[in-house]
Amino acid sequence: MFELYLDTADAKQVARFNACLPIKGITTNPSILAKSGKGLKQVLSELDSVIGSGGRYHVQVVSQTVDNIVEEAKNIHKLPYDMVVKIPATEVGLAAIKKIKAEKITVLATAIYSAQQGFLAALCGADYLAPYVNRIDAMGANGNGVVADLQLLLNQHHLESKILPASFKNVQQVMDVLKLGVGAITLPYDIAVQLFAHPSVQPAVDQFSHDWQEAFGSKLSFES
Ligand code: G3P
Secondary structure, three states: OOEEEEEOOOHHHHHHHHOOOOEEEEEOOHHHHHHHOOOHHHHHHHHHHHHOOOOEEEEEOOOOOHHHHHHHHHHHHHOOOEEEEEEEOOHHHHHHHHHHHOOOOOEEEEEEOOHHHHHHHHHOOOOEEEEEHHHHHHOOOOHHHHHHHHHHHHHHOOOOOEEOOEOOOOHHHHHHHHOOOOOEEEEOHHHHHHHOOOOOHHHHHHHHHHHHHHHHOOOOHHHO
């Protein structure tokens, strides 16, 4: 089942899309939380009051050593929500992921910039893999190509990790990874807004409304 996430800590932004889309949950990172100016517990409480039970929250560790990452992951996991622990897929992070998976904690390997890096995280048992599509593109490389290669490697080696691409700056990047069949995605708010923003849609709806009112005034369809 495809999982749609928003990459934000802002409950108002989440409320807008939770009303009209089947939002699975929220992804955050330390920069997003720092920008919100709120602590994790407050943010989770606000998001939970919007999304309700069943919402899944991806929260990143800030520790830097294996033992500290494992300890922080256990504490994130204990929070009273459906938590996924995000761990950067560095050498230290991969060591931590190996240990954490022995504890049956759900893990997302983040800060993925190459297919081989994502593949190693999958071998370590990461449940989700987050390649940074726009950041890769911005380096002059091919973010979509990294996602495609990673999806191929997972398929070829029968690994069950789900790719959850992150970091988008335009709708084309989003459409390209969706066409690859990824199992999840996280969208920044402004890109989610743009998915609705085709300039021809509202004029078409307005024309229908105009034609109807000319013929039937304020009657509704079933009253005509
Ligand atoms: O969590 C990773 C993702 O949010 C990065 O996005 O826009 O900072 O490249 P961005």
